[in-house]
Amino acid sequence: MSSFPSGPIQLVEGRALVVAGEDIDTDRIIPARFLKCVSFDALGDQVFADDRKELNGEHPFDQARFQGALILMVNGNFGCGSSREHAPQALMRWGIRAVVGVSFAEIFFGNCLALGIPCMTAAPDQIKAIQALVQADPSRSWSLNLEEMKLSTEEESWEVAVDSGPGEMLRSGRWDATSQLLDNGPQVDALMEHMPYLNGFQAVL
Amino acid sequence: MSSGTLYDKVWDLHRVTELPGGSTQLFVGLHLIHEVTSPQAFAALKDKGLTVRCPERTVATVDHIVPTISQQRPFEDPLAEEMLSTLERNCAQHGIVLNGLGSGRQGIVHVIAPELGLTQPGMTVACGDSHTSTHGAFGAIAFGIGTSQVRDVLASQSLAMNKLKVRRIQVNGQLTDGVSAKDLVLHVIRTLGVKGGVGYAYEFAGPAIEVLSMEERMTICNMAIEGGARCGYVNPDQVTFDYLNGRVHAPRGEDWDRAVAWWSSLASDADAVVDDEVVFNASAIAPTVTWGITPGQGLGIDESIPMPESLEVGERPMAEEAYRYMDLQPGTPIAGVPVDVCFIGSCTNGRLSDLRAAAAVARGRQVADGIRAFVVPGSEQVAKAAEAEGLDQVFRAAGFEWREPGCSMCLAMNPDRLEGRQISASSSNRNFKGRQGSASGRTLLMSPAMVAAAAVHGRVTDVRSLSTQPDL
Numbered sequence: 085m086s087s088f089p090s091g092p093i094q095l096v097e098g099r100a101l102v103v104a105g106e107d108i109d110t111d112r113i114i115p116a117r118f119l120k121c122v123s124f125d126a127l128g129d130q131v132f133a134d135d136r137k138e139l140n141g142e143h144p145f146d147q148a149r150f151q152g153a154l155i156l157m158v159n160g161n162f163g164c165g166s167s168r169e170h171a172p173q174a175l176m177r178w179g180i181r182a183v184v185g186v187s188f189a190e191i192f193f194g195n196c197l198a199l200g201i202p203c204m205t206a207a208p209d210q211i212k213a214i215q216a217l218v219q220a221d222p223s224r225s226w227s228l229n230l231e232e233m234k235l236s237t238e239e240e241s242w243e244v245a246v247d248s249g250p251g252e253m254l255r256s257g258r259w260d261a262t263s264q265l266l267d268n269g270p271q272v273d274a275l276m277e278h279m280p281y282l283n284g285f286q287a288v289l
Numbered sequence: 290m291s292s293g294t295l296y297d298k299v300w301d302l303h304r305v306t307e308l309p310g311g312s313t314q315l316f317v318g319l320h321l322i323h324e325v326t327s328p329q330a331f332a333a334l335k336d337k338g339l340t341v342r343c344p345e346r347t348v349a350t351v352d353h354i355v356p357t358i359s360q361q362r363p364f365e366d367p368l369a370e371e372m373l374s375t376l377e378r379n380c381a382q383h384g385i386v387l388n389g390l391g392s393g394r395q396g397i398v399h400v401i402a403p404e405l406g407l408t409q410p411g412m413t414v415a416c417g418d419s420h421t422s423t424h425g426a427f428g429a430i431a432f433g434i435g436t437s438q439v440r441d442v443l444a445s446q447s448l449a450m451n452k453l454k455v456r457r458i459q460v461n462g463q464l465t466d467g468v469s470a471k472d473l474v475l476h477v478i479r480t481l482g483v484k485g486g487v488g489y490a491y492e493f494a495g496p497a498i499e500v501l502s503m504e505e506r507m508t509i510c511n512m513a514i515e516g517g518a519r520c521g522y523v524n525p526d527q528v529t530f531d532y533l534n535g536r537v538h539a540p541r542g543e544d545w546d547r548a549v550a551w552w553s554s555l556a557s558d559a560d561a562v563v564d565d566e567v568v569f570n571a572s573a574i575a576p577t578v579t580w581g582i583t584p585g586q587g588l589g590i591d592e593s594i595p596m597p598e599s600l601e602v603g604e605r606p607m608a609e610e611a612y613r614y615m616d617l618q619p620g621t622p623i624a625g626v627p628v629d630v631c632f633i634g635s636c637t638n639g640r641l642s643d644l645r646a647a648a649a650v651a652r653g654r655q656v657a658d659g660i661r662a663f664v665v666p667g668s669e670q671v672a673k674a675a676e677a678e679g680l681d682q683v684f685r686a687a688g689f690e691w692r693e694p695g696c697s698m699c700l701a702m703n704p705d706r707l708e709g710r711q712i713s714a715s716s717s718n719r720n721f722k723g724r725q726g727s728a729s730g731r732t733l734l735m736s737p738a739m740v741a742a743a744a745v746h747g748r749v750t751d752v753r754s755l756s757t758q759p760d761l
């Protein structure tokens with residue numbers, strides 16, 4: 085498995101796999117019983133645990149032909165429900181480095197961004213076509229280019245989208261927000277000095 | 290673009306600066322933490338050699354993993370014990386107040402922060418928990434965050450956010466007898482869909498919202514996230530101020546008067562512009578029950594499981610999955626569906642007024658044979674107040690178990706869980722596959738009074754068909 089994302093994220097290249105379906109919630113990505121942990125380390129094996137058990141080896145995350153895939157192709161509202169970062173952590177620890185779908189739940193999107201995992205969108209019919217290609221040939225190599233905003237195979241390419249802010253954060257390697265936030269400590273101080281509820285509700289300047 | 294809304298005003302007040310990536314650095318006024326989503330954040334802080342910037346702006350409790358039968362330490366489950374002791378250690382080390390078991394202030398994070406007066410109008414409230422939207426009931430901007438953001442807030446008391454659009458959910462008319470805030474919000478989600486609110490903050494407004502108590506407003510805002518809206522809010526008014534007055538962390542004396550004046554000024558202006566508006570008629574809403582595997586698959590109690598052809602094409606695959614998983618046939622009336630387990634509790638409906646509503650149904654009745662029914666107060670304060678009114682006795686006499694406070698079977702990270710294919714009537718907020726602890730367990734979401742009605746009949750029942758005797 086490649087190491088966890090770091091630095092600028094401009095290109096994700098590798099094989100892909102598909103988890104089809106609308107509204108796949110984070111309880112399905114990582115069932116609640118696996119949240120009983122004080123570290124994320126073991127989550128990679130537990131991703132989609134209940135779905136995988138139900139499908140008895142036939143779930144894409146279990147099928148031999150999809151092992152080593154880096155790009156996950158999904159449908160609409162992926163990652164809805166609970167805010168648990170355990171969900172993207174579990175995907176990342178399994179090996180996922182980018183997700184492409186019709187739409188993403190906001191908190192999930194933000195959690196992925198904080199890990200350096202781009203969640204890119206494309207139109208429903210394009211996603212369908214892309215998913216069909218992945219299913220037809222799991223060994224096909226895909227390239228997700230965040231500079232050109234394109235998802236490509238050797239033969240074809242599709243436009244993908246992400247909001248400009250997050251896109252820029254990924255491309256520039258500034259997706260790990262902590263250091264930026266800390267840089268602005270003095271502005272936080274200034275704001276706190278005038279925040280009514282921190283100052284006896286005196287008039288705001 | 291919205292303008293002049295409470296959302297805009299609170300956003301502007303908390304905006305630290307624009308970040309190079311285009312998002313906004315937003316100051317967090319109140320940060321709530323619990324044992325599930327904080328340990329990895331503290332670990333990351335340590336890895337980076339960082340400290341907690343404003344320990345006094347972070348408040349902790351323990352709720353998800355606590356057992357509800359015996360809270361004796363150490364817990365029977367060593368993993369649960371490890372999670373709590375990790376939280377205790379982290380809080381002690383960083384000077385963060387932990388409202389722990391037996392403190393008189395412990396409970397579900399979204400229940401205790403309001404009852405302690407920590408949640409106030411005009412604040413930004415963040416917590417590593419999606420139901421943080423609850424706190425919007427006070428006219429706060431409150432939203433769930435992931436563990437990386439918990440780390441960011443601990444380190445910087447701020448986070449990177451993008452501004453949402455505002456949709457006003459205008460609810461005209463009045464709810465009728467037997468129809469609760471839970472029914473209203475299930476109806477809204479059923480109508481707009483579970484992803485209808487993605488990208489929006491929901492402003493709940495109108496005559497039906499204005500008459501709601503704070504606890505009812507919390508129920509509604511709590512479930513905004515189930516409709517895809519990361520936050521929901523109600524403009525602060527006299528109901529808000531009356532609730533807050535005298536609470537432990539509420540302002541006092543002259544501070545109080547200034548606070549009320551400031552809070553009042555934050556409400557959306559009469560001519561505020563919202564990005565979207567949807568109008569509902571409260572009087573047309575019936576007690577509402579979910580039949581499927583998303584909170585949007587809801588039905589009025591007098592309706593039947595929808596036929597696939599009556600649904601929009603896009604909704605059919607999820608409905609097909611729900612028929613199969615729930616083992617419910619299209620065309621079956623929802624009233625009369627048998628249940629196995631009845632759960633009253635959670636951050637949606639585990640407050641005193643919820644327990645009163647359920648007790649009014651349970652009083653003088655008996656839980657049906659073969660049904661397991663239990664009541665889990667949302668906090669130690671709720672438990673104490675309910676016991677002072679004798680609600681625990683009402684429930685016990687009717688055959689319900691009366692438990693210790695916690696999240697319990699809302700997501701079953703503790704011993705409270707469904708077994709096998711059991712089906713529950715539940716006052717919580719999520720009916721996802723496997724949510725209540727069994728990978729094949731099934732959940733019907735409804736109001737606490739409706740859960741009590743299901744418990745005494747052993748099947749889904751229109752609470753309006755039972756007489757209630759709240760004063761007996």
Ligand code: SF4
Pocket residue numbers: 352353397398399418420635636637695696699700717718
């Ligand atoms: S009661 Fe349920 S939804 Fe609320 S915080 Fe606990 S687990 Fe989450």
